[in-house]
Amino acid sequence: MSIEKQNEFGSINITNEAIAMLAGGVVTECYGVVGMASQKFFKDGFAELLKGENYSKGVEVIGSDEGFELNLYLVLSYNVKISEVVLEVQKKVKYMLEKTLQINLKSVNVFVQGIKVVK
Amino acid sequence: MTLNINGDLFLKMLESGANNLSNKHHEINALNVFPVPDGDTGTNMNLTFTNGLSEARKIVSSNIGDVSKTLSRGLLMGARGNSGVILSQIFRGFAQSVESLKEADLKAIANAFQNGKTVAYKAVMRPVEGTILTVLRESAQAAYDWTLLNQSATLEEYFEVLLAEANKSLEHTPELLPVLKEVGVVDSGGAGYVAVIEGFLSALKGEIIEAHEVSEDLASAGANMESDEFGYCTEFIVQLDPNASRYDEQTFRSELESLGNSIVVVTDEDLVKVHVHTLKPGNALNLGQRYGEFLKLKIENMTEQHHTIMESDVPHATKPVAKEHSKYAIVSVAAGDGIVELFNELRAEYIISGGQTMNPSTEDFIEMINTIDADHIIVLPNNSNIIMAAKQAQDLLEDKDIRVLETKSIPQGLAACVMFNPEVDIDENIQEMVEAIQHTKTGQVTYAIKDTVFDSIEIKANDFMGILEKDIVVSGQDKQEITKRLIDQLIDDDSALVTLLAGEDTTEDQLNDLVAYIESTFDVEVEAHFGDQPVYAYIIGVE
Numbered sequence: 001m002s003i004e005k006q007n008e009f010g011s012i013n014i015t016n017e018a019i020a021m022l023a024g025g026v027v028t029e030c031y032g033v034v035g036m037a038s039q040k041f042f043k044d045g046f047a048e049l050l051k052g053e054n055y056s057k058g059v060e061v062i063g064s065d066e067g068f069e070l071n072l073y074l075v076l077s078y079n080v081k082i083s084e085v086v087l088e089v090q091k092k093v094k095y096m097l098e099k100t101l102q103i104n105l106k107s108v109n110v111f112v113q114g115i116k117v118v119k
Numbered sequence: 120m121t122l123n124i125n126g127d128l129f130l131k132m133l134e135s136g137a138n139n140l141s142n143k144h145h146e147i148n149a150l151n152v153f154p155v156p157d158g159d160t161g162t163n164m165n166l167t168f169t170n171g172l173s174e175a176r177k178i179v180s181s182n183i184g185d186v187s188k189t190l191s192r193g194l195l196m197g198a199r200g201n202s203g204v205i206l207s208q209i210f211r212g213f214a215q216s217v218e219s220l221k222e223a224d225l226k227a228i229a230n231a232f233q234n235g236k237t238v239a240y241k242a243v244m245r246p247v248e249g250t251i252l253t254v255l256r257e258s259a260q261a262a263y264d265w266t267l268l269n270q271s272a273t274l275e276e277y278f279e280v281l282l283a284e285a286n287k288s289l290e291h292t293p294e295l296l297p298v299l300k301e302v303g304v305v306d307s308g309g310a311g312y313v314a315v316i317e318g319f320l321s322a323l324k325g326e327i328i329e330a331h332e333v334s335e336d337l338a339s340a341g342a343n344m345e346s347d348e349f350g351y352c353t354e355f356i357v358q359l360d361p362n363a364s365r366y367d368e369q370t371f372r373s374e375l376e377s378l379g380n381s382i383v384v385v386t387d388e389d390l391v392k393v394h395v396h397t398l399k400p401g402n403a404l405n406l407g408q409r410y411g412e413f414l415k416l417k418i419e420n421m422t423e424q425h426h427t428i429m430e431s432d433v434p435h436a437t438k439p440v441a442k443e444h445s446k447y448a449i450v451s452v453a454a455g456d457g458i459v460e461l462f463n464e465l466r467a468e469y470i471i472s473g474g475q476t477m478n479p480s481t482e483d484f485i486e487m488i489n490t491i492d493a494d495h496i497i498v499l500p501n502n503s504n505i506i507m508a509a510k511q512a513q514d515l516l517e518d519k520d521i522r523v524l525e526t527k528s529i530p531q532g533l534a535a536c537v538m539f540n541p542e543v544d545i546d547e548n549i550q551e552m553v554e555a556i557q558h559t560k561t562g563q564v565t566y567a568i569k570d571t572v573f574d575s576i577e578i579k580a581n582d583f584m585g586i587l588e589k590d591i592v593v594s595g596q597d598k599q600e601i602t603k604r605l606i607d608q609l610i611d612d613d614s615a616l617v618t619l620l621a622g623e624d625t626t627e628d629q630l631n632d633l634v635a636y637i638e639s640t641f642d643v644e645v646e647a648h649f650g651d652q653p654v655y656a657y658i659i660g661v662e
Contacts, residue, residue, distance in 0.1 A: 028244040030154075031201050035244065077242035079211060081198040088154070088201045095155040118241040 002063070003103055014101060016061040023070055024055025026096045032085030035075035037113035067106035070097075074110060078117040086110045121274040121323055123222040126186035130175060131327055133190060136318030137172045138330040141165050143314045149568050150307035153250070153298050154201065157504055159478070160307035163200030167207065168315065170197025179401025182221045187214035187231075202308035205239055205251055209312075212238030225277055229266040232259040232281065249296025251308030258285035258316075278320040285313045303571035350379060352419045353400040359389040360411035366391070374406050390414070396421065447541055447548075448493035451532055452479060452501045452509075455652030458529060458620060465536035467499065474529075474652070478505050484512035488519065495545045497552070498523045501532040522549055527588075528561035529650070530618055530660020555662070562587050562609045562659040564602050567594070583656065599629060602657050603636055609661045610641050617643050618660040620650030625657065633657070 003014040027033055036058030060071035070093065076085055090108045097105055121128070140147075140161075147161030174193025175186050191214040194207035212235035217223050223231065236259040239252060246252050262281040266272065289309045293300040321328050359366050371391070372384050379397025391410065395403050400418045407413070449467035453459050454474040462470060471487050473479040488496060496519060500509040506525050513521040522545070526532040535552040563586045567578045578584055578594045585593040585605030593604045610617065617637055621630045630647050637645050643661075650658060 029247050031243045032204055033244060034242065079195065080204050080208065080242055081195060084198050084200060084204050088204070091157070092154045 003068075003101065005102075016063070017056055019061050019068070019070075019097070019101065020056035020059035022100065023059045023061075023072065023093055023097060026093050027059075027072060027074065027089060028055065030085070030089045030092055032077050032080040032082075033074050033089060034077045034116050034118055035114075037073045037075050064106070067104040069106050070108045072108065072110045073113050075114040075116050076112055078115050082112060086112065123224050124183055124228065124274060124323075125222045126178070126181040126183045128323075129183045129186050129223075132319040132322040133172050133175055133186075134318075135322035135327040136315040137165075137168050139318035139321070139328045140168050140311060140314045142328070142331045143310075146568060147307050147310050147314070150304045150310055152302050152304060153296060153306065154247075159200060159504075160202045161311060163203045164206060164308070164311040166199045167194055167197050167203030170194065171207070171210065176398065179399050179405075181402070183223045184214075184218045184220045187217055190214065202251060202311055204242075205308065206312075206315075208239040208242050209235040209255060212236065225266055225270070225272060225274055228274060228277060229259075229263045233263050235259065247296065249292045249294070249299060250306050251312050253292060253295060254285050254288045254306065254309035254312050257288035258282075275320070275323050278316065278323055282313070282316050282320050285309075285316055289313050302573060350396055350398040350421060351400040352394075352396055352417075352421050353379075353403050354392075354394045354415075354417045355404065355407055356414040357391045357393070357407045358411045358414050359391060363411050364409045366410045371406065371410075375403060378402050378406075444492045446494050447497065447539075447545075448491045448495070449497045449499065449536065449539065450484070450487055450491070451499040451536070452505055453529065453532070453652075454654075455620075455623065455650045457649040457651040461533060461620075461648060461650070462536065465533065466539060466541070467532075467536050473505065474502055474654070478502070479508060481508045481511040481515070484509055485515060488512060488516055488521065494520060496521045497539070497548070499526045499532040499535055500524075501526045501529050503527040520545070524549070524552055524556060526556055528559075528563070528660070529620065529652070529658050530561045531556045531559045533618065534559040534660060534662060558662055560588065560609055560614075560661045562605045562657075562661070563655050564598065564605060564657040564659075565655045598625075598656055599632055602633060602659075606633070606637060606659065607640075609659060610637075610643060614641070614643050614661050616662045617641075617645050618662075619645065619647040620652065620655075620658040620660075621647070622656045622658075623651045623653055625649075 002016055003019070005012040024036060027036060036055050038057050058073040062069040062071070072089065072093070074089070076082060089110055093108050094105050097103065124132070144161030144165040147164065148158045151158045151160040171190045171194035174196070175190040178185050178189040180186065187210065191207070191211045194210050198204045198207045213231045215238065216231035216234035217227055220227055236256050239255060240246055258281050261284040262277060265280045266277060269276070289305050292306040292309055293304070296306065299306060318328050368384060368386050372382060375382050375384065375393070375395050378399060379395045381394065381396040383394040385392040391407070393403070393407060397403050404416070448469060450469040450471065451462045451467040452471045452473045453462055454472055454477065459470050469487055469491060471479045471483050473483070484498065498509045498513070498521060500506045500523065506523065509523045513523050524535055526535055534555040538551040538555040539548055540551070564583055565586065567580055567582045567584055570580050571578050573591045576591055576594055578591065582594045582596055583598045583601040584591045585601050587605065587608055592608055593601050595601050619630065619633060630649070634645050634647050637643065652658060
């Protein structure tokens with residue numbers, strides 16, 4: 001599933017991968033987030049910290065007729081107030097994606113996969 | 120001239136910083152465009168810092184290490200929003216650095232801010248420059264470097280350098296973050312940090328910044344209180360022990376005087392009865408315990424009692440008491456007596472007070488909705504920043520039929536109410552109301568609190584701005600002129616009805632002047648009311 005749009009010049013197709021990359025980039029700028037984890041956490045049994053170009057593994061894009069739903073798999077810093085950090089992540093991701101892609105996000109779900117003590 | 124900061128002085132600095140932040144939080148809110156332009160940075164930082172301060176007040180110790188540790192915990196628990204979380208990290212780093220110290224000297228303070236910076240930076244993968252983090256980093260580093268060259272400087276001098284550097288860095292933030300430059304503001308979080316440092320410096324110089332107004336939360340109302348007015352009513356009786364320290368009533372009394380007031384010390388052979396009002400009852404107990412064992416202890420929190428009294432005085436959402444069951448209820452957010460009245464006339468009986476810069480929370484909605492006994496509840500947030508809170512209330516109160524209409528302005532809310540018909544079913548009502556909302560354009564006139572540039576329109580502080588939906592379209596010094604130019608842009612061939620709501624500072628003559636202007640220029644009907652709303656000189660709805 002990807003975003004398809006038509007305008008007078010032709011059509012635009014934005015893949016889930018691109019959306020995921022974009023979301024990943026936004027997330028890593030959010031305060032309190034120290035890493036993105038693979039969504040296969042439960043299968044692998046540990047939260048793997050993703051690097052650069054693999055951010056999209058920590059982002060799941062679910063599209064439906066009513067709009068898009070994002071699942072984010074994150075690792076947060078130790079000793080931050082998780083509820084607030086997560087709320088800010090949701091706000092920022094929703095705002096940025098809606099602004100850049102002109103799409104509606106139905107929901108942004110955050111799964112905190114781990115807490116990291118940063119030395 | 121200060122060379123060392125102990126816990127007591129630090130607490131005074133915190134108080135002054137908190138008050139300064141609270142005094143400026145509306146201003147800071149107005150700067151907030153990043154990461155999400157929701158205008159709540161000042162409020163979030165204020166609530167966070169106030170919570171940190173009230174925790175720090177609870178500690179019975181005059182060690183800076185202990186005070187900053189409780190402060191850090193209070194900030195962590197009370198963190199609100201992005202900037203609040205960052206603030207908690209800064210002082211976590213600060214606290215780690217002075218943890219074992221009774222007093223901190225120049226070197227220790229410079230190190231503590233450096234460590235605050237380090238810790239704050241650790242909690243993010245890719246720090247965005249041009250934010251509070253930048254202001255923190257640049258000022259801490261520059262002030263630290265300065266101390267290396269001026270090792271015998273006083274702490275006043277250190278904080279002066281820190282503040283100057285922070286201001287310099289803050290002024291530079293628009294160069295680093297394009298979105299700030301675009302709107303012509305400095306970073307809001309950075310501005311909050313500067314306010315805190317400014318408060319610190321002022322207290323060091325012996326002038327604790329007072330809070331201007333009793334702000335919306337009671338915790339900071341507590342910060343306004345003179346420390347000698349409230350605190351803990353502490354009473355104890357000590358059985359003097361001949362083997363312990365030598366007891367001298369005069370000395371003991373003067374020691375207690377340094378802790379609080381309303382002091383009564385009665386000595387009877389080997390018993391001493393003490394009564395004192397103090398913010399730190401523990402210190403008073405420690406003093407007493409040197410002379411022997413306690414026979415009796417009683418400590419009461421007078422501040423808390425005072426809060427309870429104040430809380431019952433705080434006006435809140437105007438709640439009609441125990442209404443009978445009805446088919447419909449309309450909940451509307453509004454500020455200004457005239458606007459509230461208009462909503463009431465249009466059958467929106469349940470009003471939650473709020474609006475721009477005063478956003479009601481999800482809890483306010485829940486509290487209000489829980490008092491309502493109706494089949495269908497229609498909620499009109501009347502501001503784009505409030506829609507989310509209303510929707511959360513809707514999600515949390517699953518057992519009620521709540522419909523949140525996404526009204527982004529007062530005129531939209533009023534237009535929706537006009538279309539409401541208690542005789543028809545809910546879906547038909549919603550449909551009509553949504554349609555009315557879509558057909559209503561909103562213009563608002565308010566004044567600028569600072570110089571800025573928006574879409575190449577230059578705006579000076581105290582100028583009036585005409586805002587069409589979300590964009591500033593005109594600005595200038597003459598309120599009437601600006602309003603007319605805004606109206607020119609609002610009204611088009613499809614417009615039929617113009618609703619004018621005059622703000623609390625607007626006179627009848629001014630309102631009449633506008634009505635005459637519209638009637639003579641356009642072929643539309645005009646309805647004018649005194650909305651008495653704060654902040655906006657005029658709110659204009661065009662349908």
